Amino acid sequence: MTAITDVAGRPTRPRAAGEGSGRKRRSGAEGVRSGPVLLVAWIAYAILPWYWLDLSGSAHPLAGYPVGPGGSALALGVTGRAWWLLPLLVPLAIATAGWRSADPQRRNGLLVLGGALGLLATLKQGFLIGLKGWSFAWLAALMGGPGPTQVGFGLGAGVLLYAFLLLVCQGLAGRGWCRGDAFVVGAVGTVVALILLFVFFPVSTILASAFQDNAGHLALGEFAAKITDQSVWGLDCVTGQLRCGVAWNTVFLGLIVGVATTALGLAFALIATRTRFRFKGALRLLSILPIITPPFVIGLALILMFGRSGAVTALLSEWFGVPRSRWIYGLPGIFIAQVLAFTPIAYMVLVGVVQGISPSLEEASQTLRASRWTTFRTLTLPLIRPGLANAFLLGFVESLADFGNPLVLGGNYEVLSTKIFFAVVGAATDQGRAAVLSIVLLGFTLLAFWAQQMWVGKKVYVTVAGKGDAGLPAPLPRRVAWACYATAVPWALFTAVIYILILVGGFVRSLGRDYTLTLDHYVAGFRIEQGLGGWVFSGGAWDSFFATVEVAAMAAPLTAAIGLLTGYLLTRQRFAGLRAFEFSTLLSFAIPGTVIGVSYILAFNVPPFELTGTALILVICFVFRNMPVGVRSAVATLSQIDKSLDEASLTLGARSWTTIRLVVAPLLRPAIMASLVYSFVRAMTAVSAVIFLVSAQYNMATTYIVGRVEAGEFGIAIAYSSVLIVVMLVAIVGIEALVGKRKLGRRETAASPAVAVGG
Amino acid sequence: MSTTGAGLRSALLAASALTAVFSAAAPAAAEGxxxxxxxxxxxxxxxxxxxxxxxxxxxxxxxxxxxxxxxxxxxxxxxxxxxxxxxxxxxxxxxxxxxxxxxxxxxxxxxxxxxxxxxxxxxxxxxxxxxxxxGALGFAYNTKLIAEKKLAEPKCWADLLDPKLKDEVQVADPNSSGTSYTMLATMVQIMGEQKAFDYLKALHKNINQYTKSGAAPAKATSLGETTVGIAFMHDHVTMIVEGAPMKVVAPCEGTGYExxxxxxxxxxxxxxxxxxxxxxxxxxxxxxxxxxxxxxxxxxxxxxxxxxxxxKLSEIKLIDFDFAKYGSSEERKRLLAKWDAEVKNQPK
Structure with missing residues (x-):
């Protein structure tokens, strides 16, 4: 197999699908190699340190190995220090017996049995025995006494759990699941297990509190009262002057933001791909900028422009006598800020989709005498439906979950996300109420997801097939082009002004009041002094800056990998529970950050999965929170790519993994780009989820910025934000260079046809 | 079985590398x-x-x-x-x-x-x-705006009810901010519950925004987004030290504190x-x-x-704030629910 550029680059190549006669699928008989996995399982059990090691303590973490705090499960079990680890030998033995068995039926059965038993047994002992002995009162009563104690899972336990999982998957593949493809079953198993652990487990922990009162007792009546509350569902604003329920506010805002971002994103995407607009580069930069802007900054800039004493307001009132007002606080302000912030997401999803539309279809349409407008309306637009639907879904869900903008600009317009935040940290703390409101929010997301599925329907959107496409993309109909310019250009200028203001803000004493030039803000945040032992980073922002870059750099590739893999599985594989699986990937995205943050503490502060205070919990939180963007953009892009490309590769004897690497991945470059950039950027700009997860060692830039904003020091906040923006721009350029552009074997729009044909 | 062999070797390598990493981790300092x-x-x-x-x-x-x-x-x-x-x-x-x-x-x-x-x-x-x-609770006004509107300088809580200050007063939402809850509790202690809610209802007509954060009204006052902001006095002072055209007021009826x-x-x-x-x-x-x-x-x-x-706390008329009563969850819940129903959800 070669990269796809060859396949698509040469228009007419007679052989491609015909070769590799007959499908030779690997069946269970051909042997899934369980040996290495089994070996790793044994090493994890017998050699690796079983428990989480406390590296901060005064004692050496591996003192007394193979027993002691860093001991292996086998050693601790045999010496009686942790006798409850000994039964794990049973599933290991079962799986090993399966591996040695010659009969495939028996072997696969034993692998599944051993793996599943092993998973259950490992988790069971972890949850039953905790830091303070038996984890449940009934168990303590049954067994008597406080019981033995243990700390959280460490390297050994983690590796063993994953090995057990893989053994189950291999056994199932051997029994013919997913056409016997061990890679696919393994991938599905891995993603499902990760989502169960890092999304379902924490989320269900907190949602359970919806049904409890503050003391932790079951209270269904209270739940019913909270969820039907007038302040959530009231419709008074329709009939009179009073306010509407917060749920309606949220949905209304989400809908208009979703529509606006999709429309603007489409305008940008069409201009970028289908016109000869001269300032494409500038346009692209402007469409990316808002997404790399730390929270609060856009809101702040809007206030400084349109607030009652803002620059624009002052001009209008002085020149035209427009009375100063506070119109920006409330729905208009949140709407503008969210559209500014989320249009880039729509653009990133749509640009790949618009690029992917086969030009020869459009040429065919024009050859058949359809006008440009008819072609656009009946062909181009319907073909980008999956893109539009995904862009809308992301815009809607983002708006629902956004917290920074409503906080700064909300005025008296209340939305669920801020309500939830203050139900957790406000003067009237009520975690149950936060959970109930989260359920409402989740309900809306579910609905949006379902509606999107209905609208996209079961139609086929394939436009990238194995055959090269020598057609020229149709130029936009004039009225569409003008409509695009008319929406995108003013918006781009508006964005530009806001960013100039932000950039300037870091260099003046106090934005909005005192415009004396100064470097004080940068010095306070990013001072570097020459100390005794060399350079000392003494500015207040350095610690959080380094931690943020580190965490973001770790989270981005992981997010992209898991997201795209999931997207691939969703579009290319058929298995039971596909839809449920798809929805579960959206879950963590839909839940407001604050709730995720608290749920992560509740779930991961105690053994067996004790992760709080580490960089790992931040990375994991980002990975599973931002994964949906990778998933959605992969789904949108893949639904355009003809399955026969993968099948040709499979028919030629390539395994799934090889196919992904050589065929799918190069075609997915726009999606890879989108998810890498998005996850990197999100890890640097997210606030609400991490506010509870940061620790002294791992403080994040955004929590630092929020602290500055709280203290009213907008100067440092803006200076820091500008630094982050520059860092992210550099990172994006770097990622782009690394990922490369997708080459679809299409001719440039009348640019230099000769090269493309030869290519 | 060649792959198994390779797998074994790499697994062993990985294991030994891990051991090396763990043994390199140094123990922490002595003072704890x-x-x-x-x-x-x-x-x-x-x-x-x-x-x-x-x-x-x-x-x-x-x-x-x-x-x-x-x-x-x-x-x-x-x-x-x-x-x-x-x-x-x-x-x-x-x-x-x-x-x-x-x-x-x-x-x-x-x-x-x-x-x-x-x-x-x-x-x-x-x-x-x-x-x-x-720190004591108080309010501050933007001196420029007061001069522009030719208003008298407010000195007391009661002065904030002046109809000329319609949409000119900002305070946080007590549901989200402890600062604002302190104000609610202060009013109840100064005036008695019924009168306090009458006062807050009247003040509601002059409020332009219930902010989320307690210190936000101080910032808004400094920027001229609102004429009067209610917050802790030291938050106002921080803005004044930075050069904002503001004056901070200790209300004449007395005030609460945090x-x-x-x-x-x-x-x-x-x-x-x-x-x-x-x-x-x-x-x-x-x-x-x-x-x-x-x-x-x-x-x-x-x-x-x-x-x-x-x-100066000595120059401010401080009330004898009952933290035990107004800090308890019960009383807080009751007062906040009452505020939601009788003040926040009223038309202006």
Whole structure:
């Protein structure tokens, strides 16, 4: 197999699908190699340190190995220090017996049995025995006494759990699941297990509190009262002057933001791909900028422009006598800020989709005498439906979950996300109420997801097939082009002004009041002094800056990998529970950050999965929170790519993994780009989820910025934000260079046809 | 089976590499450590921790969060506490944590040196939270805007009801902000409950926005987004020191105040060091750091010099604030529900 550029680059190549006669699928008989996995399982059990090691303590973490705090499960079990680890030998033995068995039926059965038993047994002992002995009162009563104690899972336990999982998957593949493809079953198993652990487990922990009162007792009546509350569902604003329920506010805002971002994103995407607009580069930069802007900054800039004493307001009132007002606080302000912030997401999803539309279809349409407008309306637009639907879904869900903008600009317009935040940290703390409101929010997301599925329907959107496409993309109909310019250009200028203001803000004493030039803000945040032992980073922002870059750099590739893999599985594989699986990937995205943050503490502060205070919990939180963007953009892009490309590769004897690497991945470059950039950027700009997860060692830039904003020091906040923006721009350029552009074997729009044909 | 062989080799390699990594990890310092949740502003937190480290040699890990956030975190972490001591931040969440048994009792030898209000906080919280600083509630007006509108300078709570101030007063939402809840409780204590709600209903007509954060009205006043902002007086002072055209007012009817507090978290892993920090944080030397960091609250140790910019508590008519009653969850819930129903949801 070669990269796809060859396949698509040469228009007419007679052989491609015909070769590799007959499908030779690997069946269970051909042997899934369980040996290495089994070996790793044994090493994890017998050699690796079983428990989480406390590296901060005064004692050496591996003192007394193979027993002691860093001991292996086998050693601790045999010496009686942790006798409850000994039964794990049973599933290991079962799986090993399966591996040695010659009969495939028996072997696969034993692998599944051993793996599943092993998973259950490992988790069971972890949850039953905790830091303070038996984890449940009934168990303590049954067994008597406080019981033995243990700390959280460490390297050994983690590796063993994953090995057990893989053994189950291999056994199932051997029994013919997913056409016997061990890679696919393994991938599905891995993603499902990760989502169960890092999304379902924490989320269900907190949602359970919806049904409890503050003391932790079951209270269904209270739940019913909270969820039907007038302040959530009231419709008074329709009939009179009073306010509407917060749920309606949220949905209304989400809908208009979703529509606006999709429309603007489409305008940008069409201009970028289908016109000869001269300032494409500038346009692209402007469409990316808002997404790399730390929270609060856009809101702040809007206030400084349109607030009652803002620059624009002052001009209008002085020149035209427009009375100063506070119109920006409330729905208009949140709407503008969210559209500014989320249009880039729509653009990133749509640009790949618009690029992917086969030009020869459009040429065919024009050859058949359809006008440009008819072609656009009946062909181009319907073909980008999956893109539009995904862009809308992301815009809607983002708006629902956004917290920074409503906080700064909300005025008296209340939305669920801020309500939830203050139900957790406000003067009237009520975690149950936060959970109930989260359920409402989740309900809306579910609905949006379902509606999107209905609208996209079961139609086929394939436009990238194995055959090269020598057609020229149709130029936009004039009225569409003008409509695009008319929406995108003013918006781009508006964005530009806001960013100039932000950039300037870091260099003046106090934005909005005192415009004396100064470097004080940068010095306070990013001072570097020459100390005794060399350079000392003494500015207040350095610690959080380094931690943020580190965490973001770790989270981005992981997010992209898991997201795209999931997207691939969703579009290319058929298995039971596909839809449920798809929805579960959206879950963590839909839940407001604050709730995720608290749920992560509740779930991961105690053994067996004790992760709080580490960089790992931040990375994991980002990975599973931002994964949906990778998933959605992969789904949108893949639904355009003809399955026969993968099948040709499979028919030629390539395994799934090889196919992904050589065929799918190069075609997915726009999606890879989108998810890498998005996850990197999100890890640097997210606030609400991490506010509870940061620790002294791992403080994040955004929590630092929020602290500055709280203290009213907008100067440092803006200076820091500008630094982050520059860092992210550099990172994006770097990622782009690394990922490369997708080459679809299409001719440039009348640019230099000769090269493309030869290519 | 060649792949199995390769797998074995790489697995063994990985295992030995891991062992090497773990054995390289060095043990930590000897004086021990301390994890502090700090709920004042960053530039006050940092020199505090640096000074403590310098004095004792104990390594401090400090996380800064607002007091509401810290309370939520301490509560969520209750099963396996990660923090040792919680220093600073408005007293309400400290009281709530004390009420729920999330923090633990401690009697410092320094208690005798403290102002009465600080010790009263300690007694009312059943010896779990102690006052480290205090700040009075008040309002501030933008001098430019008042002059432009040719309004009389407001001096009392009652002056804020002036119809000329329609849509010109800003205060936080008591549901989200402890500052604003302090105001609600203050009004109830000054006027009695019925009159207090009548007053708040009347004030509602003049409110342009109920902000989420308690200090936001101070910032909005400094920028001229609102004419009058209600917040803690030291928040206003910070803006004035930065050069904002504002004047801060101690209302003539009297006013309530907050007590910035400190609590040791129950189940603290470094209890001895937490106690050392507790004692140290009550000394004049430690409390003087606040003013250097441009925080103008009144320190709790009688011997600490009060910063000259700080609103003088002696010149302010302070009410006898009943923290035990108005800090309890029951009363808070009741008052907030009543405020939602009778004030916030009314048309203007």
């Amino acid at each position: 450590q301390l994890t502090v949740y700090c709920s004042v502003q960053e530039e006050w937190c940092r020199p505090m921790m640096a000074a403590f480290e310098k004095e004792t040699g104990i390594k401090v890990s400090m996380t800064r969060k607002s007091s509401g956030e810290t309370y939520a975190q301490v509560k969520a972490e209750a099963a396996n506490p990660k923090g040792d001591i919680w220093w600073g931040g408005t007293g309400d969440p400290h009281m709530q944590a004390a009420e729920e048994g999330l923090t633990q009792e401690y009697q410092s030898p320094k208690n005798a040196e403290l102002n009465d209000w600080a010790v009263r906080q300690w007694e009312q919280s059943k010896h779990r939270a102690i006052g480290v600083y205090s 007590i910035g507090s400190m609590s040791i978290i129950k189940g603290a892993k470094n209890l001895d060091n937490a106690k050392k920090f507790y004692d140290w944080a009550l000394t004049p030397a430690a409390q003087a750091i606040g003013a250097q960091a441009k925080s103008y609250q009144v320190p709790s140790n009688k011997a600490t010099p009060v910063p000259p910019q700080a609103p």
